[in-house]
């Protein structure tokens with residue numbers, strides 16, 4: 001009945017073995033399975049309870065068997081059980097790596113001299129230490145050849161590679177975390193889904209003042225080349241974020257709209273530029289010239305839906 005390893009090693013060992021196997025076999029992407037699938041936490045708790053239960057059952061079986069033994073056998077059993085677990089193999093390794101002398105055998109290595117009763121032992125260098133020294137020499141030779149003779153790469157190159165890799169990682173990350181955009185990183189979204197999302201946001205939040213076709217009412221006309229607060233994706237994003245000038249009813253929407261939503265609706269607003277609304281408000285502000293593109297935003301824009309325009313043209317009698 002007696003087992004060599006004590007329970008406080010056996011239970012954690014088996015527990016982490018099961019845990020490791022679970023993590024290995026359950027495909028949970030980047031996250032560990034225990035976080036990705038909370039049910040596994042319950043499973044691991046169950047495993048722990050079962051391990052403890054097995055341990056308890058073994059104990060009681062041992063107890064019952066013990067009671068059936070004769071007095072003499074009981075004594076022998078206890079003797080065998082209480083013998084300290086011997087870690088022969090580990091002890092051997094330890095002795096080889098340290099070559100420490102047992103205190104009783106110090107006489108063999110004591111040196112002749114004696115200074116006021118202080119004697120010296122002639123211990124060997126501990127082998128673990130010597131091995132490490134060999135490893136550093138080996139490392140040094142390889143390092144010398146690689147970096148001073150072959151010139152494999154230098155710190156500058158390593159730095160640049162790491163920065164480039166990090167930049168790529170940031171780009172990747174931004175793709176999944178759209179809400180990181182701010183006025184400096186906002187871009188002109190090309191996705192049709194972003195555009196229709198922007199249209200929805202515009203229709204629920206903005207038409208009251210700007211009209212569905214952007215022709216303007218309480219708010220200015222968004223379809224012309226004239227902008228009070230600046231055109232282009234960055235300025236429009238900023239206006240939506242921070243609102244209009246003091247005293248204007250165009251309120252800041254940095255709280256009520258998520259950054260990605262502001263990016264989408266700004267994108268939609270820019271598609272209105274160049275269209276012909278039914279009752280356009282007079283242009284206000286300056287003609288906006290995009291300093292980056294050196295063209296008006298109209299020209300930098302992909303073609304907008306033409307349906308609205310053609311009906312307008314008919315209605316206007318052209």
Ligand code: HEC
Nearest residue numbers: 205206209218219220227228229230239244245248249250
């Ligand atoms: C309560 C009325 C109101 C609502 C709602 C409103 N706006 Fe405005 N908007 C205004 C007014 C008024 C201005 C002019 C601000 C100024 O002159 O500083 C303006 C200005 C703007 C401008 C700048 C125009 C320019 O010429 O520079 C943009 C872009 C804009 N609004 C977009 C939006 C978007 C997008 C929404 C919806 C999320 C929205 N607005 C909702 C009233 C409104």
